[in-house]
Structures are given as C-alpha cells and as structure tokens.
Amino acid sequence: MNLDFSKLNGLITAVIQDHATGRVLMVGFMNEEAFRTTVETGYATFFSRSRNKLWLKGESSGHKLVVKNISTDCDRDALLIQVEALGPGVCHEGYRSCFFRNLVGGEWEVSETRAYEPETVYGSNS
C-alpha cells in the first residue's frame, strides 16, 4: 500500500467520489495514519489541517462515507476514493457535494439547492 506522502509534508490528496453517480463530493487530505484507518475501518478518515488531528468524516453529523473502492494515481501521491455517502449531504453547508458553486461569467454561482439545513445537524453555532 506504499504511497508517496513526501510532497505535501506527510499528506496526500484524497478525492471523494459518489460510487453510484460519479459525482465528486469533496477533497480532503490524509496522512499515513488516516489512510490506514480508512482502509481498516471502511470509513473515510482524513487528517484535519485546521485541527491538526485525524478526522472521521461524519463523526458529529453521522454523514459518514462508506468506502467502496480506493484507487491511486501514477505518482502514488493522490487517492480517489469511491464511497456511499450516508445522510442527505456531504458538505457541512448543507449541500450534497462541497462543489456546489460553478464559475459563470467570472463569478462563483451556487448551482443547486441545499439537501438539508445545517442548523438541524450541527446546531445553530456551527
């Protein structure tokens, strides 16, 4: 399972894709421990750069990502993880995917409606 963690200070990029629809849901980072945890548990686990620790996606919301397939690229410095996303949306802002804004005429435009209200999942102070 050798990967190249050297290019980003111990991290590699992990692209999360819906295994059924092909939609790209989010991008996160994994260190070696997060990658091993993901493989061993079957739930996508990242390294949070802001909190500087492992982050089981869905830990607080319940919106976990069940791993269906893991691929790596030619340089072994990126992962593509196909998942079944539990819950209505992956993004903490309430959208199905974190990529909910498209570039239209030089501006970022929200391209879809929310799949859930973040306040009901994360509380009003999140």
Next chain:
Amino acid sequence: MNLDFSKLNGLITAVIQDHATGRVLMVGFMNEEAFRTTVETGYATFFSRSRNKLWLKGESSGHKLVVKNISTDCDRDALLIQVEALGPGVCHEGYRSCFFRNLVGGEWEVSETRAYEPETVYGSNS
C-alpha cells in the same frame, strides 16, 4: 473568482473529471496564475511542483484538456474541473486516467489496459 491559495503555499488542488463519463482523470495543482490561464485559454493549465513553473497539460503530447465547467468547494481551496480530454489518455503512462490502480487485498493492482503506448507519444527516453 476569489480562491483561497493560502493553505498550500500558493497552490490549490484541481481535480480533473471527464465531463461526459464522470471519470476522475487526474489531480493537479494550480497557483493563481495557472488558474487564470486556465479560465482565459479554456485549457487546463497547472503549476508543476517538480519543474516550478506553469504547465499546459498536453503541451508536448497534444493531449490537452478542454475546460467545460469549473466548480469550487465550500472552502474555496479546491477546484473541480470538468473537461473533454483530447487524445487517447490523460496519463503519461498510457492510461485513460492516472487512477489506473485499485487497492485489492492490500496491494495496488493495475485495473485496466493501456489506451496508448507512451513511447509513441513521449519518445523512448521519457
């Protein structure tokens, strides 16, 4: 077109996805200049970390990536770029996608056949 380039020393992650099939083809990095060049030219242009300069994907192979749509995520620190990939394959190793290896029983296994012979595109010394 404001993006957050601060988290990766001036770079953001760019996920490249086939606009027709939904297949994730590669992951690259863009600095602000690469992003602007991508938007202005309509061809995906990255910042090469190894060569420390802008890199028009397909410059030598002709396998350029024609931009169809650009999305950003909730944190504005990643891009999802849907493209039409010119040529038989995006990966310099001859595969349709750089993600040609799947994790099977703890080992990375090549999961597809080459779409072209790299030697015919890049020469025998590449």
